[in-house]
Amino acid sequence: MRAWAARGGMLAAGVVLFFLLPHVVSDFRLFELARVGQYFIAMLGLYVLTTYTGQVSIGHGAFMAIGGYTTGVLVYHRHWEDWRTLPVAALVAGVAGLLFGLPALRLRGLYLALATFAMAVSVPAIIKKWESLTGGSTGLLFATFHTNRWYYDVTWAAAGVLVVLAWIVLASPVGRTWRALRDSEVAAASFGIWVPLYKTLAFGISAAYAGLAGGILVILSLGANPNSFPIQLSIYLLVGVAIGAFASIPGILVGAAFVEYVQVYAPKWVSDSPGIPTFAFGAALVLAAFAATAVSALTIRWQTGLKRGPAKETS
Amino acid sequence: MRSIAIVLGALALASAAAGATRLDPGVSSNEVKIGGTVPLSGVAAAYASVGRGADAYFKYWNETHGGVKGRKIDYEYLDDQYDPSKTVDQTRRLIQEDHVFAVFNSLGTEQNLAVRALLNGAKVPQIFVASGGLTFGRDYKQYPYTIGFLPSYVAEGTIYGKYLRAQKKKATIAVLYQDDDYGKEMLRGLEKGLAGRGRIVAKQSYDPTASDVNSQVAALKSSKANTFLIAATPKYAIQAYIQVKKLGWKPQIVVNQVASASNVMKIVQSSVGSLANDSVSIGFVKDPTDPRFKKDKVVALYRTVLRKYQPSADPSDVYNVYAMAVAYEFVNALAHAGNPPTRDGLMRAVTHMNDKKNPFLYPGVVVHTTPQSRFPITQAQLIRWRAGHWNAFGRLVSAR
Numbered sequence: 001m002r003a004w005a006a007r008g009g010m011l012a013a014g015v016v017l018f019f020l021l022p023h024v025v026s027d028f029r030l031f032e033l034a035r036v037g038q039y040f041i042a043m044l045g046l047y048v049l050t051t052y053t054g055q056v057s058i059g060h061g062a063f064m065a066i067g068g069y070t071t072g073v074l075v076y077h078r079h080w081e082d083w084r085t086l087p088v089a090a091l092v093a094g095v096a097g098l099l100f101g102l103p104a105l106r107l108r109g110l111y112l113a114l115a116t117f118a119m120a121v122s123v124p125a126i127i128k129k130w131e132s133l134t135g136g137s138t139g140l141l142f143a144t145f146h147t148n149r150w151y152y153d154v155t156w157a158a159a160g161v162l163v164v165l166a167w168i169v170l171a172s173p174v175g176r177t178w179r180a181l182r183d184s185e186v187a188a189a190s191f192g193i194w195v196p197l198y199k200t201l202a203f204g205i206s207a208a209y210a211g212l213a214g215g216i217l218v219i220l221s222l223g224a225n226p227n228s229f230p231i232q233l234s235i236y237l238l239v240g241v242a243i244g245a246f247a248s249i250p251g252i253l254v255g256a257a258f259v260e261y262v263q264v265y266a267p268k269w270v271s272d273s274p275g276i277p278t279f280a281f282g283a284a285l286v287l288a289a290f291a292a293t294a295v296s297a298l299t300i301r302w303q304t305g306l307k308r309g310p311a312k313e314t315s
Numbered sequence: 316m317r318s319i320a321i322v323l324g325a326l327a328l329a330s331a332a333a334g335a336t337r338l339d340p341g342v343s344s345n346e347v348k349i350g351g352t353v354p355l356s357g358v359a360a361a362y363a364s365v366g367r368g369a370d371a372y373f374k375y376w377n378e379t380h381g382g383v384k385g386r387k388i389d390y391e392y393l394d395d396q397y398d399p400s401k402t403v404d405q406t407r408r409l410i411q412e413d414h415v416f417a418v419f420n421s422l423g424t425e426q427n428l429a430v431r432a433l434l435n436g437a438k439v440p441q442i443f444v445a446s447g448g449l450t451f452g453r454d455y456k457q458y459p460y461t462i463g464f465l466p467s468y469v470a471e472g473t474i475y476g477k478y479l480r481a482q483k484k485k486a487t488i489a490v491l492y493q494d495d496d497y498g499k500e501m502l503r504g505l506e507k508g509l510a511g512r513g514r515i516v517a518k519q520s521y522d523p524t525a526s527d528v529n530s531q532v533a534a535l536k537s538s539k540a541n542t543f544l545i546a547a548t549p550k551y552a553i554q555a556y557i558q559v560k561k562l563g564w565k566p567q568i569v570v571n572q573v574a575s576a577s578n579v580m581k582i583v584q585s586s587v588g589s590l591a592n593d594s595v596s597i598g599f600v601k602d603p604t605d606p607r608f609k610k611d612k613v614v615a616l617y618r619t620v621l622r623k624y625q626p627s628a629d630p631s632d633v634y635n636v637y638a639m640a641v642a643y644e645f646v647n648a649l650a651h652a653g654n655p656p657t658r659d660g661l662m663r664a665v666t667h668m669n670d671k672k673n674p675f676l677y678p679g680v681v682v683h684t685t686p687q688s689r690f691p692i693t694q695a696q697l698i699r700w701r702a703g704h705w706n707a708f709g710r711l712v713s714a715r
Contacts, residue, residue, distance in 0.1 A: 028411035035404065128494070128522060137495035137523055138425055139399065145433060148411070221400035222429055227524070228400035264404075267355065267394050277356075 007167055010249065011160070018156050022149060030152040031220070032260065037155035038216045040256035041162055043240045045209025047252050048166055050241060052175065053202040054182040055104070059116030060210045061234035062123035065226075067093035067211025069127055069134055072224030076140040077133075083154050086215045093211020094204045101203030105196050120234040124226040139225035155216050162209060163249060169205065178202055210237075232278065236263075239281045243288045258284065339657050341416030347383065347649065347656060350391040350409035351421040353445075357396035358524055361549050361579075362422050364628060365445050366392035368638025369420055369645075371624035376646055383649045386656075390419070390642075399429035406430040410439050417442050417661055420464075420641055424448040424496050427461075435460045440661050442648075443641050443691070447471065447573075449500055452690040460658075462665050462689050464641050465572075466599065466714035468500040469507070472546070474597055474695060474712050475569050476508015479542060486513040489540035489566065491531055491547055491555055494520035501546040501571060516540050521551060532558035545570045549579045553586065560587040568594045572695075576633040577604040580700055596705070597695040597714070599680050600636045604704045613674040640675035644668070644682055644691070665691075679711050690715060 022030060046060050067089035074080040074088060100119065107115050127134045134140065169175055177198050180188040189195050218224045240259040244251025262284070266277045341348040353366035370390050377387040391413060393405040402421070409415045410433075417440040421427055424446040434441045435458045443464040444451045451463035479486045490505065492498030498520060506515065517538035519531035528551045535543065536559070543559065543566040545552045552574035559566070568590075570580075575596035581604075584591040601608050601617075608614045614636075621628050621635055628635055647670060653660035668691060670682040677696045684691050693715040698705040 026412065028407060031404075031407055031411070124524070125522065137493075138428070141428055141432075143432060145436070148407075217400060221403050222433060223399070225399040225425055225429065227398045227425070230398065230524075263401075264408075 004171075011164065014160060014163075018160070022152065027148050031148040032264075034148070034151040034155040034216075034220055036253075036256050036260045037152075037159045038213050038220060039237065039240060039259045040253060041155075041159050041216065042210045042213035042237050043244070043252045043256055043259075044159075044162060044166060044249070045206040045213070046237055046241050047244070047249075048170070048209070049202055049206035052170060052178040052182060053199060055199065055202065056109070056113045056238075057116040057203075057206070058113050058234050058238055059118070059120040060206070060237050061229050061231065062116075062119045063093045063097055063207040063210035064214030064217060064233065065123050065127060065229035066096050066207075066214065068214030068218040068229065069140075069224050070211065071215035071218045072135075072140040073133060075142055076135070076224075082142070082144075082219045086158065086212050089215030090208040090212040093214065094208030096211075097207020098200050098204035100207070101200030102196075104203060105199055117231075117234070120231050124229050127229075128226050134224070134226075137226060139223055139227075141223040142219075145222055151220055154219075158212065158216065162212070166209075166249075174198065174201065236281060239285050239288075242285055338655050339416060340410075340414040342386070342655050342657075345382075345386055346389055347386045348389045348391070348413065348415050349417050349419045349645075350393065350413060350415040351419045352395040352402050352405045352409075352426065353392050353420070353422045354397040355392075355394035357398070358550075359397040359423070359548065362445075362634060364632050364634040365420065365422050365638050367625050367628055368621070368635035369642040370638075371620050371628070371635075372639040372642035373646075374624045375620040376642075383646055383656075384654050388646070388649070391415070392420075395421075395423075395426060397423060397426065399423075399425045402426040402429050403433070406433065410434070410437055415439075416656070417658065419443060419645055420445055420638070422446065427451065431458055431461055438658060440658050440665075442661070442665060443645065445641070446497070447500070448496055452688075455686075455689050460662060462662075462684070462691070464644070464691050465637075466597075466692050466695055467504075467690060468497050468546075468571075469504040470690075470693070470714040471572060471597060471695070472501040472504020472506075473508035474504075474697070474714055475544060475595075476505045476510070476513070477712070478508075478595065478697060479569070480509055480512045486542045486567075487516045487538075487540045488513060488542045488544060489535035489538050490515060490518040490544045491528060491535060491551075492518065492520050492544075493523050493547055493551070495523060497573075498546050501544075505544060513542075521547065523548070525551075527551075528554050529558050531555075532564075533562060536562045536564040540566060542567045542569065545574065547571070547574055549574045549576070553579065553583055556583045556587045556590065560590050565590075570594050570596050572597050572599075575698075575705070577602055577705060578629055578631045578633070580705070581631070581703070584700075584703060591700055594700040596698050596700075597712075598633075598698045598705060598707075599677055599692055599695045599714075600633060600640050600675055601677060602633055602698075602705050603636060604631050605706070606704060607707070617675070636675050640673055643673055643675055644670065647673075677707070677711070 049055050070089040070092040071085040074085040075082050104112055128136050177193055185195055236259045240255030243258050244255035262280045263277045266280045270276050354360050355363045373388045373390045395401040395405050419442045422445040427444045427446055441461040447465050447468040449467045449469050492502050517535050519534050521528045521531050532555050545555050603614050618630050621630050648664040651664035666684050666686045668682050668684045673682050680694045682691045694711045695714040696707050697709050698707050
C-alpha cells in the first residue's frame, strides 16, 4: 500500500500545483503549460509501452496524427464541441494501435523501432492524400478558440485522469502481466499468458494516449495540419521519455517540459541558426543515456532504503 | 470550476481595459514593438531572409532616422519551422506575452491562415502577410485586420497564361505545382490567363514535404509539352530543372516568382548550364544581380545595410530586397498611423496607401490600396534569364 500512498501524495501535489499555477504565472505561460501537458500525455503512453512491455516506438507522432485528425474531422465536418472529441480521438488511435500491434508482434527491438519509424513517415503523407476528409496540405481550420486558462484546464484535467488510469492499469493483473512479459516472454508464456494479446493491448493503450494528446495538439493549434506531425515529433517524444530516464511520472513531466521549452528557448538563448533545437535534443539524449544509469541506481538505493527492505511490487 | 474561470476572465478583461486608456499595446514613448513568424529552420528555411532582411532595414532606419516620430521599431521575428501549429504558439507569444503592436510580415499561406481568426478576434493587425494567397486580400469583410503584400498567386498565374497566349500560339503546357492552395491558385491563374487558347496537356503535383519531384517531371516530359511551368518552391524548382536536363527535354521554362530569386537561378545554372537560358518569370523588387541596377543608389544602399546589420546574409538573395521593400512600406504606414500610433490607425494607413516611390520595387511599380482593394502590389515585370542574370522585357504588366 506504500506505493499507493506515494501516488496519492503525488496526485495531491499535482492538484495543488494545478490550482496554484494560474495565480503565479502569466496568462500566456498557461498556454505553454498546456503544450507541456500535450507532450506529457503522449509521453505517458510511450512510457507505459517502453518501460512496462519493453517495446520501443519511434512512431507515436503517427498516433498523435490519427487522434488529431479525428478531432479535426469531428470539429470541422461534424461541428462537435472540440473537447468532446478527445475520447473519440483516443479510441480511434487506440484501435489503430491495436492493428499496428498485430504485425509488431513479429518484430522486436530495433526492427520494431524501424517499423514504427516507417509509420511516422507515412501517416502524414496518407493524411494529405485523403483530401476530401482531411483538407490535404491546407488542413482543417477551426473557427473558434478559447482562453488560455481553458486550454490549460482541459489539458491538465485530462492528464490527471490519464495518470490515475495508467496507475490503475499498471497495478492490475494486466500491468503485472506486462512486467512478466518484459522480463521474459518465454517464462510468461509458460505461466499460461497469451503473449500476443498483452503485447497488442499495450500498443493499443499507448496509442490511445498518443491519440488523445494529438487531439489536444489540434485543439491548441486551432486546427489540424499535416505539418504539425513531422517525424521530429516522434523522436522528441522518445527523447522526452529518455530524459525522464524511463523512470517515473515526475521524470516524464521533466521530459515533457524539456521538449516544449528547448524548442522555444534554444533558438532564443543559444542561436537562431537552424538545427539548434535538434542538436540540443541529441545532446540531451546522449547525456540522458549516461545519466540514466547513475540516476536509476541512486533511485533504487533511495527507494529500497525508504522501504527498509528489498523492493517488492505491491498489488 | 467554470464559474471561477469566467470570473477570472472577466477580471483580466477589466484590468486590461483599465490599463489601455492611453497607448495601444506595444507602443511606448520611444518604441513600437512588432513581431512576426518566419521559418528560420525546417523545410522552408530558405525564406528566413524575409525576416532577417526586414530586421536589417528597421535597424538601419532606427539608427539613421531615430525610428518613426521618435519611436524606434523593434521587430521580433520568431521561428515557426513552417509548421502552422508553431505559428499559432509563436503568434500567441507575440501578442500575449510580448504584447506587440502588430504582427508583420509572417510567412506562409497555411501559417497565416492558422492565426488569422486569432489575430482578428484580438483586433491585432496582421500586416503585409508574406503569401500570395488570394484570401488575404479578398476576404477583408470577415477579417478586417488582415492584409497581404505581394501579387496573388492567381494573378501571377494569369500573367504567365497571358504571356504564353501572346507569345506562342500553340503552347502545349506541362505544369508542376505544389499540392496546396498556393500551387492550385497558380494553376487556376494560368487557366484564366490562357482563356482557352494554349493547352495544358499535363499537370503533376508534389507534396510540399516530398524528397524530390523526379517522377513528376518524368511524367510531364512524356506529355511532349513544349512549355513547362514550374510552380514550386526553390528546392523543388532546382530539382525540376536538373531532371529536365537529365531527361533531355527542351521545353520553354516558366518558373514562378517564389523560386526565381537570382541566387536560386545561379544554382540552377551551375547544374544545368544553358538550359536555364530563356527561362521566364516575373519580378517586382529590384534584383541586385541585374546589371541594370549595377549603379542604382538604392541597390548600393541595400548592400550597405545588409552588410552592416545582417553580415552573414547573402546580398544576391532577392528575398532580402523583398524584405526591405515591405519594411520600407511598414515604416511609411506607421508614419500615417497617428501619433501615438494606434492599431486602428495602422489599419487605416495600410488600406489607404498610394506610394509611387518605394525604392526597392521595380521602377514604376506602385503600392496602392483602398479599403475595398487590398492587394498592395498589382503590377509586375516579366523577366527573362540570360547571360547569368534576369533581364526585364516588355512593360509592366497588371497583376490583379
